Amino acid sequence: MKILIVEDDTTTAAYIRSGLGEEGHEADHTPTGIGGLELACTRDYDVLVIDRMLPGLDGLSLVRALRSLGRSTPAIFLTAVGGVDDRVEGLEAGADDYLLKPFAFSELLARLNALNRRTAVHREEVVLRVGDLEMDLIGRRVTRAGCEIELQPREFRLLEYLMRNRGRVLTRTMLLERVWEFHFDPKTNVVETHVSRLRSKIDRPFDSEMIHTVRGSGYVLNAAA
Structure with missing residues (x-):
């Protein structure tokens, strides 16, 4: 998989990138919502991992912008904001999954694989x-x-x-x-x-x-x- 991580905590981002690399996946990282929007619109990714609390353009606004632009890349929120209303808001904004911090990398990987499998059924490999x-x-x-x-x-x-x-x-x-x-x-x-x-x-x-x-x-x- 090729994954984009939009996360302003560099330690968390480095941890995720290292784990994905060990599993044979490629991962790009940007610490800002604006950077995430630019990369997600100009490059092809299998899944997006997005924090909600981002400088400038927040995660919710990022996902809404992508969906309004017709970008359907699966997105999972990885965030400490975890109330029921927050999760509902994130999913209604266009996210496909929601995982709370602190998290286990094994669970994140399983969710990424599940999202990729789900979309691969509808996506011809070109x-x-x-x-x-x-x-x-x-x-x-x-x-x-x-x-x-x-x-x-x-x-x-x-x-x-x-x-x-x-x-x-x-x-x-x-x-x-x-x-x-x-x-x-x-x-x-x-x-x-x-x-x-x-x-x-x-x-x-x-x-x-x-x-x-x-x-x-x-x-x-x-x-x-």
Whole structure:
């Protein structure tokens, strides 16, 4: 998941970001409501974590502004303001969930996962992201660190399969079946050749590698460390 944390308590924000990172999620942070509004309107997030008591634009006003602008990204209030009327007000403002401070990170994570699952049912995946690598499945466009990368159709299909299976070792047989639709071994180095070409485009021009060879097993794509 890619998550935006709008929280003016830097200690709390750092704690949440650290926990999410350990779980393999990406998180941006801003301490102000205005910053949250700008980021939520200009970037794509799976879930928003918002404090109610924010400097400038408060959390309630932030969520109301997002909903009035047609932004439907799921939002959870994480706040010390916890009366019944406060929770009702937050949900009626457009939030999807409400969690009181102090909180357990495990519960926050469970609620974030639940919100993401709920919306994923209604959301077709059109953009794949792994670290700073992004693939637009509709526009057939690939970028890394904001730089556009030109791929041939088979290279695009190979990268898509790797990205959809990030962190998973994919064997040569799996790649032949899913990318080339070969259900037999053609006795060629077609996989190795295309992986090498792909590396020359998405790895070598950058500071860190994302496609790794697992000796004797296959290949795995992971976010750059």
